[in-house]
Amino acid sequence: MPKSSTTDATKLLAEGHRKVEELFEKFEKTKGAEKKQKIVHEICTELNVHTRIEEEIFYPALRGKIEEDDLDEAYVEHDSAKALILELEQAQPDEEYYDAKVLVLKEQIEHHVKEEEKQRDSMFAQARKADVDLEKLGEQLQARKSELMEEAKAGRLAPAEMHTLAS
Ligand SMILES: [Fe+2]
Ligand SMILES: [Fe+2]
Numbered sequence: 015m016p017k018s019s020t021t022d023a024t025k026l027l028a029e030g031h032r033k034v035e036e037l038f039e040k041f042e043k044t045k046g047a048e049k050k051q052k053i054v055h056e057i058c059t060e061l062n063v064h065t066r067i068e069e070e071i072f073y074p075a076l077r078g079k080i081e082e083d084d085l086d087e088a089y090v091e092h093d094s095a096k097a098l099i100l101e102l103e104q105a106q107p108d109e110e111y112y113d114a115k116v117l118v119l120k121e122q123i124e125h126h127v128k129e130e131e132k133q134r135d136s137m138f139a140q141a142r143k144a145d146v147d148l149e150k151l152g153e154q155l156q157a158r159k160s161e162l163m164e165e166a167k168a169g170r171l172a173p174a175e176m177h178t179l180a181s
Contacts, residue, residue: 021152023072024131024138030064030159031127038120047107054107054116058099061123062174063162065092067155069177075151080140084129088137089177091126095119096174 034057041053069092073085098119105112130137141148165171 021149021156023146023148023151023155024141026152026155027064027068027072028131028138030060031131034060034064034123035127038116038123041116041120050107050112054102057116057119058103059163059166059171061095061099062171063159063166065096065174066162067158068092069175071154071158072151075146076137076141076144079144079146080137081135084137084140088126088130091122091129093176093179095122095126096176097179098122099174 037053037057037060041050041057044050044053069089073088076085098115102112102115102119105115128136162171
């Protein structure tokens, strides 16, 4: 995929969604415990970083500028994904329910991505109409993403913070 030249926040985040969708597809075609675990690890890292940059930078920038309920729902959806991610990070691929957990995570993410990006009046569509500097936000998201990816590679990524669930 050609590297995008824009720093528009919604495009940058949408690229992150495509990346995770590809990984889920790859998982479904993969056999063998070790390979599966590697893909799941990649999915979890991508999602950990993605949810974090949205929660640290993107969602707060939209507060007061788009539908309040949509933002609240997004935090709750993130938290339930984080709970599954936590379980998957500690699980072995031959464990009972492993594949089911990956598939449920995939379905949850699909639903979430639809609300953020794909449906009518999605969060991103609202953001594009709102008084928000998407270019500047995109630069901030990209910078933070690079930092967190480095931390993840070094195995130093802090556990996800729960906003709506008791952790
Ligand atoms: Fe997202
Ligand atoms: Fe999100």
